[in-house]
Amino acid sequence: MRAEERSGWLLTAPYAAFLLAFAAYPVCFALALVFMHWDLVRAPAFAGFDNVSRLATDTRFWRAVANTFVFLGIHLPLQIATALTLALALNRPLVFRAFWRAAFFLPVVISGAVVAILWNALYATDVGLINSLLARVGVSPVPWLTDPSLAMPAIAVMVTWKNVGFYVVIYLAGLQYIPRSCQEAIELDGATTWQRFRHLTLPLLLPQTILVVTLSTINGFQLFIEPYVMTGGGPLRRTFSVVLYMYTNAFSYQKMGYAATIGVALALIIGMVVAIQRRVIGKAEAQ
Amino acid sequence: MRLLARAALYAGLTFAAVTFIYPFLWMVSSTLKPPFEFGTLALVPDRITLENYRIMWSRAPFGRALANSVLVAGTITAAVLVLGSMTAYAMARLTFPGRRALNAATMAVLLVPGQLTLIPLYTLIVQLGWIDTYAALIVPYLFNATAILMLRQFFLQIPQSLIDSARMDGMGELRILFTIFWPLARPPLAIVAIFTFMGSWNEVLWPLLVVRDQQTMTLPQLLTVFALGGGAGTLGVSLAAAMVLVVPVVVAYMFLQRYFIESMAGAGVKG
Amino acid sequence: MPSVSFEHVGKRFGDVGVVEDFSLDVADGELLVLVGGSGSGKSTILRMVAGLESVTTGSIRIEDRDITQLPPRERDVAMVFQDYALYPHLTVRDNLSLGLRLRKVPRTEIDRRVRWAGGMLGLDALLDRKPKQLSGGQRQRVAMGRAMVREPLVFLFDEPLSNLDAGLRAQMRIEIGALQRRLKTTTIYVTHDQVEAMTLGDRIVVLADGRIQQVGRPIELYRSPLNRFVAGFIGTPPMNFIDGSLESENGRAAFVAEGVRVELPVERMPATACSEPRTLGIRPEDLRIAAGPGSGTDALDAGSRGRVVLVERLGGTSHIHFDVGPHRLMASVSGESLPEVGDVIGVQVLPARVHLFGADGRAA
Numbered sequence: 001m002r003a004e005e006r007s008g009w010l011l012t013a014p015y016a017a018f019l020l021a022f023a024a025y026p027v028c029f030a031l032a033l034v035f036m037h038w039d040l041v042r043a044p045a046f047a048g049f050d051n052v053s054r055l056a057t058d059t060r061f062w063r064a065v066a067n068t069f070v071f072l073g074i075h076l077p078l079q080i081a082t083a084l085t086l087a088l089a090l091n092r093p094l095v096f097r098a099f100w101r102a103a104f105f106l107p108v109v110i111s112g113a114v115v116a117i118l119w120n121a122l123y124a125t126d127v128g129l130i131n132s133l134l135a136r137v138g139v140s141p142v143p144w145l146t147d148p149s150l151a152m153p154a155i156a157v158m159v160t161w162k163n164v165g166f167y168v169v170i171y172l173a174g175l176q177y178i179p180r181s182c183q184e185a186i187e188l189d190g191a192t193t194w195q196r197f198r199h200l201t202l203p204l205l206l207p208q209t210i211l212v213v214t215l216s217t218i219n220g221f222q223l224f225i226e227p228y229v230m231t232g233g234g235p236l237r238r239t240f241s242v243v244l245y246m247y248t249n250a251f252s253y254q255k256m257g258y259a260a261t262i263g264v265a266l267a268l269i270i271g272m273v274v275a276i277q278r279r280v281i282g283k284a285e286a287q
Numbered sequence: 288m289r290l291l292a293r294a295a296l297y298a299g300l301t302f303a304a305v306t307f308i309y310p311f312l313w314m315v316s317s318t319l320k321p322p323f324e325f326g327t328l329a330l331v332p333d334r335i336t337l338e339n340y341r342i343m344w345s346r347a348p349f350g351r352a353l354a355n356s357v358l359v360a361g362t363i364t365a366a367v368l369v370l371g372s373m374t375a376y377a378m379a380r381l382t383f384p385g386r387r388a389l390n391a392a393t394m395a396v397l398l399v400p401g402q403l404t405l406i407p408l409y410t411l412i413v414q415l416g417w418i419d420t421y422a423a424l425i426v427p428y429l430f431n432a433t434a435i436l437m438l439r440q441f442f443l444q445i446p447q448s449l450i451d452s453a454r455m456d457g458m459g460e461l462r463i464l465f466t467i468f469w470p471l472a473r474p475p476l477a478i479v480a481i482f483t484f485m486g487s488w489n490e491v492l493w494p495l496l497v498v499r500d501q502q503t504m505t506l507p508q509l510l511t512v513f514a515l516g517g518g519a520g521t522l523g524v525s526l527a528a529a530m531v532l533v534v535p536v537v538v539a540y541m542f543l544q545r546y547f548i549e550s551m552a553g554a555g556v557k558g
Numbered sequence: 559m560p561s562v563s564f565e566h567v568g569k570r571f572g573d574v575g576v577v578e579d580f581s582l583d584v585a586d587g588e589l590l591v592l593v594g595g596s597g598s599g600k601s602t603i604l605r606m607v608a609g610l611e612s613v614t615t616g617s618i619r620i621e622d623r624d625i626t627q628l629p630p631r632e633r634d635v636a637m638v639f640q641d642y643a644l645y646p647h648l649t650v651r652d653n654l655s656l657g658l659r660l661r662k663v664p665r666t667e668i669d670r671r672v673r674w675a676g677g678m679l680g681l682d683a684l685l686d687r688k689p690k691q692l693s694g695g696q697r698q699r700v701a702m703g704r705a706m707v708r709e710p711l712v713f714l715f716d717e718p719l720s721n722l723d724a725g726l727r728a729q730m731r732i733e734i735g736a737l738q739r740r741l742k743t744t745t746i747y748v749t750h751d752q753v754e755a756m757t758l759g760d761r762i763v764v765l766a767d768g769r770i771q772q773v774g775r776p777i778e779l780y781r782s783p784l785n786r787f788v789a790g791f792i793g794t795p796p797m798n799f800i801d802g803s804l805e806s807e808n809g810r811a812a813f814v815a816e817g818v819r820v821e822l823p824v825e826r827m828p829a830t831a832c833s834e835p836r837t838l839g840i841r842p843e844d845l846r847i848a849a850g851p852g853s854g855t856d857a858l859d860a861g862s863r864g865r866v867v868l869v870e871r872l873g874g875t876s877h878i879h880f881d882v883g884p885h886r887l888m889a890s891v892s893g894e895s896l897p898e899v900g901d902v903i904g905v906q907v908l909p910a911r912v913h914l915f916g917a918d919g920r921a922a
Contacts, residue, residue, distance in 0.1 A: 004381050004382060004383065005381075005382070007381055007383075008377045008381035008386065009385075011373050011374065011376065011377035011381070011461075012373075012374050012377045012378065012383075012385075012386075012389060014370060014373075014374075014430075015389070015430050015435070016385075016389065018429060019389075019392055019393075019396070019430075021411075022404075022408065022426075022430075023392070023399075024392075026403075026404035026407035026408050027399060027403060027407075029407040029411075030404060030406060033406065033407060040410065040413055094300075099304070100304055102548070103303075103307050104304070104307055105547070105552075106307055106540065109485065110533055110536060110537075111489035111491070111532055111533070111536075112491065113489070113491050113510055113511045113532070114510070114532050117526065117528075118310055118311075118314055120522070120525075121314070121317065121522045121526055122310060127325050127522065129310065129313050129328070132328050133328065136328070165307070166552055169552040170552065173552075218400065221400075221402075222401070222402065225491050225511070228511070229511055229514065229515060242402075243402055246405070247496070250405075250406055250409055251495070251496060256406060256409075259406045260407060263402045263403050263404075264403060267399070267400045267402060267403040
């Protein structure tokens with residue numbers, strides 16, 4: 001066994017070292033940074049609970065959190081409805097099935113930066129594609145990204161567009177597992193198409209729906225490149241995101257301690273929100 | 288399905304597919320339009336011009352950025368495949384103390400949101416003096432937990448008899464891994480390769496933190512900086528820059544869509 | 559008025575005909591079994607009654623109402639599926655009651671019917687469990703309960719016992735039969751197992767290649783099969799077949815094959831002197847074995863000898879496999895004294911039990 005043990009250690013030593021340096025150390029240091037002031041130039045100074053108390057009253061931070069909830073409020077239902085509808089439409093022998101699926105999945109593959117730049121152009125008030133199309137039907141140009149109450153919803157729609165293909169694939173996989181005989185049985189039991197969806201399909205897709213909600217929520221809290229490229233966090237800070245704030249604190253203000261505090265707070269918030277969501281959805285299904 | 292319902296279904300799907308594809312087509316044609324024509328709905332420009340591309344290329348080192356992206360993404364992918372298989376092989380087929388701890392640590396890594404470790408990693412890079420180096424872009428990504436778990440899962444299923452007979456032939460572990468396991472592991476290796484490469488190719492936030500020098504920037508980073516920094520001037524130029532990033536991906540995607548979908552959807556679920 | 563009526567029902571998938579010209583009346587309260595091999599069309603016919611497959615030609619009526627174009631939910635039939643098709647996310651109670659809830663049956667009525675079905679099928683203790691916590695036999699009962707609770711006009715069973723082990727299958731067979739007799743609901747039951755068909759069916763329909771081979775009560779199919787297919791399909795162990803010819807001359811007729819000669823009684827004689835190809839069928843239980851070569855004076859096979867190749871001792875009955883000339887036959891005998899492998903035995907046939915089939919397969 002000794003030779004095998006030696007080989008095992010040798011082969012995994014690089015990985016173990018990596019984990020220590022790039023996983024364990026950062027996590028611990030992040031927690032340590034919460035209690036420090038550090039601008040990377042002078043030596044770090046102990047800050048006690050300064051960062052924490054500052055965060056608790058930092059309107060910019062809580063504005064960002066609120067923005068995320070606005071985002072999720074639009075993005076989550078839209079994402080679930082669209083992905084589910086497309087998956088149901090695709091879940092049958094179709095002529096160009098692979099083509100549709102590839103079309104919907106295309107934006108998933110594209111860089112977020114590109115999508116942001118593209119939609120910047122699509123949403124452009126004067127020359128954007130969307131307003132040009134609306135002009136055709138006589139609608140005057142809508143200031144998608146410059147109107148405070150429209151900007152975050154606009155981003156929410158864009159992110160839905162980018163990711164829906166991914167969730168279509170997930171729902172499609174889930175639909176495969178619904179036995180054909182169960183669908184036939186419920187038809188004989190008297191179900192209309194809608195009833196079959198509500199009583200059989202939807203409940204059996206619960207694991208997938210939970211996955212959609214969880215991943216989309218995490219994604220929503222991690223929003224960065226979209227506000228960074230498209231709105232810079234405006235208008236009126238309405239698209240300001242937590243990660244954007246964290247980045248600015250680190251890169252621009254050189255406030256490492258505070259930035260790390262934001263990071264830790266974000267991780268905690270994400271954890272709590274996801275846990276609550278799972279509880280709520282689980283209860284809804286038990287109805 | 289009745290004929291009418293079926294027709295409606297195809298119409299609906301076509302409309303949906305158009306909303307996903309049309310913006311890209313519009314993007315392509317917009318890059319070929321002169322500024323005064325920008326924003327028109329016509330997909331074929333009245334006057335095709337490559338001016339946007341010329342401007343874009345001359346204002347920022349996109350060729351260099353493309354090379355940087357290829358270098359970084361390629362190196363990371365190769366490293367993840369090789370180092371990842373070595374690790375996964377040991378974790379799957381060798382017994383040694385600490386194996387279970389390593390396994391647990393790998394799964395724990397997946398639970399930590401990237402935002403938590405972002406700042407400490409940044410400070411680490413600064414302290415190592417790696418700002419504006421390729422090391423900063425590559426080293427933190429040399430090992431990928433999702434890849435290791437996926438490969439480990441696959442390696443667990445290879446029959447022990449193959450290993451035993453190879454050992455009896457005097458083969459060392461690395462030999463076994465690369466001559467026996469790798470040929471069998473083409474599907475998961477391909478999947479890992481794709482999501483690793485794509486993840487690195489599209490990554491923006493990390494480069495924006497650790498790289499300031501335009502010569503070292505990756506393509507999506509340069510594109511972002513360019514579009515934001517006013518260097519683009521017009522939307523047409525920004526989109527032209529975006530094209531450089533997108534075209535290789537779309538071309539690869541057209542031929543390999545099945546693998547892309549399987550890879551990125553699967554990895555996303557595990558993550 | 560027949561409960562279910564098929565009029566020239568046919569089903570095609572593209573160019574392939576799966577069911578051809580199926581016409582039949584099912585009597586009220588009858589348990590009709592559709593039996594046949596795979597590809598015989600039996601499941602397709604059942605699913606056409608349910609509305610899960612469309613009908614290409616012909617029509618189906620239930621209690622004189624043409625249901626051919628109606629969707630499944632409007633037909634008032636209930637089906638027990640081969641894989642039970644229980645709703646995995648619902649408890650047994652909810653599985654049973656979903657159909658009623660969908661139709662807005664009042665709560666008290668739902669509870670009454672669930673209790674009634676649960677009681678009859680022994681499901682009371684299981685009402686709050688989920689399907690994955692049940693055994694195969696229990697799931698089967700829940701599937702039946704779900705059908706019963708709807709109090710439909712027709713029960714449809716699609717090979718419900720195929721997924722159970724042999725012992726459970728035999729037991730469930732009896733229970734299903736008893737249940738059906740109690741409920742008196744018209745039932746169409748599909749199976750590939752002819753033992754199930756024989757024990758359960760009031761009448762049996764034997765199907766092959768989408769066509770009816772024969773319809774009748776079990777004993778009719780056993781005693782008077784209309785063609786070689788039915789003769790070989792019905793009855794366990796299966797009928798012995800010998801290819802040969804019918805010789806008749808001078809007022810005597812006999813079946814002749816290599817090493818075999820069977821004198822036929824007067825009634826079986828064809829009208830004219832002839833020699834025609836025939837296949838003889840005789841059931842293993844209608845063959846008699848005698849130790850030592852036959853005396854030659856019995857009605858069958860003057861001088862037919864058999865050489866024993868295999869003896870399967872099953873306890874009460876035994877199967878003796880033996881060769882007569884080039885023909886391999888099997889006899890089912892009871893009793894203690896059995897020949898050994900290699901013994902020469904005399905073979906006798908009860909002439910009244912002999913079946914003859916013409917070149918076209920039909921009984922002659």
